[in-house]
Amino acid sequence: MAKSVGNKLTPYLPQIVPLLSQLMTALDQSQSVDRDNELSEACLSTLQAILRKCPKDVTQFVNGLLRSSMELLKYDPNYVYDEEDGDEAMEEEEDAGGWGSDFSDDDGQALDDDDDTSWKVRRGAISVIDAIIKTRPDLAREIT
Numbered sequence: 001m002a003k004s005v006g007n008k009l010t011p012y013l014p015q016i017v018p019l020l021s022q023l024m025t026a027l028d029q030s031q032s033v034d035r036d037n038e039l040s041e042a043c044l045s046t047l048q049a050i051l052r053k054c055p056k057d058v059t060q061f062v063n064g065l066l067r068s069s070m071e072l073l074k075y076d077p078n079y080v081y082d083e084e085d086g087d088e089a090m091e092e093e094e095d096a097g098g099w100g101s102d103f104s105d106d107d108g109q110a111l112d113d114d115d116d117t118s119w120k121v122r123r124g125a126i127s128v129i130d131a132i133i134k135t136r137p138d139l140a141r142e143i144t
Contacts, residue, residue, distance in 0.1 A: 009050065010057045017061045020047050025068050027121065032077045037117040040072070044124030048131045055135035062139065066132055072125035078116055 009016065024043035027036050047065060051058055058065075133140050 010054055013050070013054065013057055013061075017047070017050065017058060017065075021061070021064060021068055024124075025072065027072075027075060027077075029075070029077055032116050032118045034115075034117050037121050041120040041124045044069075044072070044121070044128050048124070048127045051128065051131040051135055059136075062132055062136060063142075065128060066139070066142070069125040069128040069132075072121055073129075075121050075125075076118055078118065 020043040024040045024047070027033075027040055051062075051065070
């Protein structure tokens, strides 16, 4: 709808943009849930269309969208960022000759890379940042 009648959404942007922003960031950081990823991607796609169709009307929301999109670029629930456990795991691998164990059981907790859809969220965040840069080049310096 934003792609076809973006200009007519202007009076409703103060209600639409905060709602979409809230929905796009409502992700579980500890696990990748396809439904949540799809919802976030749809919100990001809608925001991208709004940014491209109504760049002047969304000026008040651009900084918040930029911050949220930059955070969503880091969204990767399948990557473990725990540094304390990393040292112990490295020592265990060294003791085992670096080969690991063929008999370890992960209880099915590991996600198959083919099933993970968190990449869609990162792709959507990039598209929003791209739309901001193209419609508001004056803000390009703030992106670091």
